Amino acid sequence: xxxxxxxxxxxxxxxxxxxxxxxxxxxxxxxxxxxxxxxxxxxxxxxxxxxxxxxxxxxxxxxxxxxxxxxxxxxxxxxxxxxxxxxxxxxxxxxxxxxxxxxxxxx
Amino acid sequence: xxxxxxxxxxxxxxxxxxxxxxxxxxxxxxxxxxxxxxxxxxxxxxxxxxxxxxxxxxxxxxxxxxxxxxxxxxxxxxxxxxxxxxxxxxxxxxxxxxxxxxxxxxxxxxxxxxxxxxx
Numbered sequence: 417x418x419x420x421x422x423x424x425x426x427x428x429x430x431x432x433x434x435x436x437x438x439x440x441x442x443x444x445x446x447x448x449x450x451x452x453x454x455x456x457x458x459x460x461x462x463x464x465x466x467x468x469x470x471x472x473x474x475x476x477x478x479x480x481x482x483x484x485x486x487x488x489x490x491x492x493x494x495x496x497x498x499x500x501x502x503x504x505x506x507x508x509x510x511x512x513x514x515x516x517x518x519x520x521x522x523x
Numbered sequence: 524x525x526x527x528x529x530x531x532x533x534x535x536x537x538x539x540x541x542x543x544x545x546x547x548x549x550x551x552x553x554x555x556x557x558x559x560x561x562x563x564x565x566x567x568x569x570x571x572x573x574x575x576x577x578x579x580x581x582x583x584x585x586x587x588x589x590x591x592x593x594x595x596x597x598x599x600x601x602x603x604x605x606x607x608x609x610x611x612x613x614x615x616x617x618x619x620x621x622x623x624x625x626x627x628x629x630x631x632x633x634x635x636x637x638x639x640x641x642x
Binding site: 515516 | 569585628635
C-alpha cells in the first residue's frame with residue numbers, strides 16, 4: 417500500500433495567515449493526488465484534484481502543488497471558514513489511501 | 524447536481540453483517556464513468572477506503588477487508604449497497620458513500636451514517 421504522511425498533524429493559525437500543509441507519499445504517485453476539506457460532522461469536500469487543479473467553486477486562496485512524492489496544499493490568507501481538517505488522497509494504485517489528516521485550528 | 528444518501532441500521536451485533544444502501548438522485552447510477560464507492564471514518568480518525576463498483580459492475584476492494592466486503596449495484600432503484608460480514612467493534616465508524624469521477628476523485632458524498640458494532 418502507498419502510505420501518505422501529512423505534516424503537520426495539527427496546525428494553529430490566525431485569520432489572515434498563510435499556511436502550508438505537506439503530504440509525502442511512500443512512493444511516486446505522479447500527480448494522482450487530491451486534497452479534501454472536512455468540517456466537524458460533515459462529509460469531506462473535494463478541493464483539489466490532479467495535485468493542482470482547483471475544483472469549481474473553491475476559493476482561489478487554496479492552491480496545490482507537487483508531483484512524485486511531495487505535495488503541498490497552501491491557503492493564502494486564512495478565513496474563519498477554513499478552520500477544518502484536511503486530507504490528501506492518492507489514486508494511482510489500489511488500495512486508494514488517504515493521509516492521516518491535518519487539523520487546522522484557530523490560534 | 525447528484526446527491527447521495529446512506530441508509531441502514533445504526534447498530535449491528537458482533538459477528539453479524541453490516542448492510543448499507545446509498546440512494547443516488549439527480550443522475551443515473553448506470554451512466555457515465557463513475558466509481559460508486561464506500562469510505563469509512565472511525566470516530567476521531569482518518570478516512571479508510573472500503574471499495575467501489577463501476578458502472579459496468581466491476582468491483583475493487585481494500586485487501587484489508589476484501590474477504591468480508593461485497594459492493595453491488597441496483598440500477599432499477601438507482602442505488603448501490605455495501606455488505607460487510609463478521610463485524611467487530613473495529614468496524615464501528617461513520618460510513619460514507621461517494622462518487623468517484625475522473626478516476627477516483629470523490630466529488631460527491633453522502634452525509635454519512637454512523638454504524639456502531641455492539642451487543
